Amino acid sequence: MADRRNAPIGASQPPRLSVMFVGRRSLAAQRRGRYVAGSAAHPARMAPDLATALIEDYTRPGDLVLDPLAGTGTTLVEAVHAGRNALGVEIGPGWVALVRSNLAHARGHGVAGHGRVIRGDATRLPAGIPIELRGQVNLVLTAPPLAPTMPVQRAGRGRVPFVDGMAAALAGCVPLLAPGGVIVVVSRPWRHEHHLVDQPGLVVAAAVAAGLELIDSRRAVHARIRDDRFVARHASSAVTGDRRATPVGWLQHDDIAILMSRDVS
Numbered sequence: 001m002a003d004r005r006n007a008p009i010g011a012s013q014p015p016r017l018s019v020m021f022v023g024r025r026s027l028a029a030q031r032r033g034r035y036v037a038g039s040a041a042h043p044a045r046m047a048p049d050l051a052t053a054l055i056e057d058y059t060r061p062g063d064l065v066l067d068p069l070a071g072t073g074t075t076l077v078e079a080v081h082a083g084r085n086a087l088g089v090e091i092g093p094g095w096v097a098l099v100r101s102n103l104a105h106a107r108g109h110g111v112a113g114h115g116r117v118i119r120g121d122a123t124r125l126p127a128g129i130p131i132e133l134r135g136q137v138n139l140v141l142t143a144p145p146l147a148p149t150m151p152v153q154r155a156g157r158g159r160v161p162f163v164d165g166m167a168a169a170l171a172g173c174v175p176l177l178a179p180g181g182v183i184v185v186v187s188r189p190w191r192h193e194h195h196l197v198d199q200p201g202l203v204v205a206a207a208v209a210a211g212l213e214l215i216d217s218r219r220a221v222h223a224r225i226r227d228d229r230f231v232a233r234h235a236s237s238a239v240t241g242d243r244r245a246t247p248v249g250w251l252q253h254d255d256i257a258i259l260m261s262r263d264v265s
Contacts, residue, residue, distance in 0.1 A: 016057055016218065020256075022050045023222040034081075036101045039072045046071075046143045046186055050220050050254065051078040054141055054184055058258075059084055061112070063138035066176060068122040068169050073099030073115075075141045080106050080113030087133065088117035089125065091151050121153040123165050125172025137176040140183040143254075144203065146190045162199075166206035174211070174261045183212065183259040186220070200255035207259050216258035223252065 030048040031039060039045075051074050055065060061083035067075035070088030072095060079086035080103065090096045099117040106115070120128040144150070150165030151158060160168075173183055185207070187199045204214055 016216070018218050020050070020053060020218060020220045021223060022047055022053065022220050023224045025049060025224075034077065034106075035072070035074075036098070036105050038098055039074075039102060042071045042095065046074045047220070047222065047254075048074055048078050050186065051075050051141065052082060054186075054256070055079050055082050055084060055139065058139045058141075058182055058184060060138075064133070064136050064178075065139045065141055066137045066173065067142045068125055068140065068173055069142045069144060070099050070117055071095055071143070073102045073117065076115040076117065077102050077106050079141075080111040080115045081109075083112040085113050086115035087129070087137075088115070089120045089122050089128065090117055091119070091121055091153060093119060121151075122172070123150065123152050123160065123168035125169060126175050127172075129176060134175050136178055137173070138178050138181050140173045140177070140181070141186075142184075143186045144199070146188075146199070148192060148197070163202050163206045163209065166203060167209035170207055170212060170259070171210035174263075177261065181260075182215075183207075185257045185259065186254050187257070188254050200257065203255075203257055207257065211262055212259040213262045214257055215260050218256040218258065220254040220256060221252065222254075 027040070027047055034048065055075075055078055059065060063084050065075060065079040065084050065086045067073075067086070067088045070076060070090040073088060076086040076088045076099060088099055090099060096117055096119045103115045103117070118128055126134060144162070144166055148162055149159035150162055150169075152160050152165065159165075170183060170185075177183070185203050187203045189199055190197050207214060
């Protein structure tokens with residue numbers, strides 16, 4: 001068997017398995033003892049076991065991982081636990097404080113990696129990122145918000161359409177990528193006003209607009225095997241526009257888009 005520790009990262013890497021099973025543990029069990037209270041409140045949070053698997057697939061210890069839509073900091077926390085360094089950007093001050101608490105909690109457990117989060121607007125990247133980090137990011141790993149728009153810090157424009165905002169965020173990540181670096185976006189369909197929104201398709205549209213190329217596509221299934229049967233674990237509830245409404249469906253998978261800049265692929 002080939003030694004994967006020296007396997008190339010990025011475009012020259014052989015394709016990974018297209019289906020990943022990340023439901024061996026419940027989401028609550030994945031976060032227990034690893035995250036501070038309130039970390040399960042973000043609607044677009046990524047499963048920690050999925051973040052860990054993707055970080056291990058596309059980086060090596062000591063590499064730099066960026067999440068431009070940091071949320072509660074799942075990508076950052078799992079990166080530092082895996083011996084990588086991590087940088088996050090988050091626009092919401094409450095979420096920024098929560099990410100900092102989660103990183104402090106990780107440091108208290110003696111993690112090998114270093115992580116930090118910057119309060120900023122992902123659609124204005126690479127602005128706000130230290131200049132010495134440009135060209136140093138080995139992996140961008142993020143999950144976009146489950147909403148038709150994205151928040152921005154611009155006078156008179158508090159939000160922009162999802163594809164426009166996501167395209168700006170992805171394009172802003174390109175100057176930060178190291179040679180062979182990849183962008184990985186985890187997304188899922190969701191329901192809005194009784195309609196199913198194809199967010200994975202919108203992510204690919206945004207990537208094309210940002211000058212990126214889809215080099216691989218994977219799917220994470222939130223299920224475990226019990227008595228030779230698949231037992232689903234829900235990735236997220238898909239609800240109507242009224243958040244007080246009863247869930248109308250349960251999502252049991254995430255779509256994963258692997259992207260690279262056309263200029264370096």
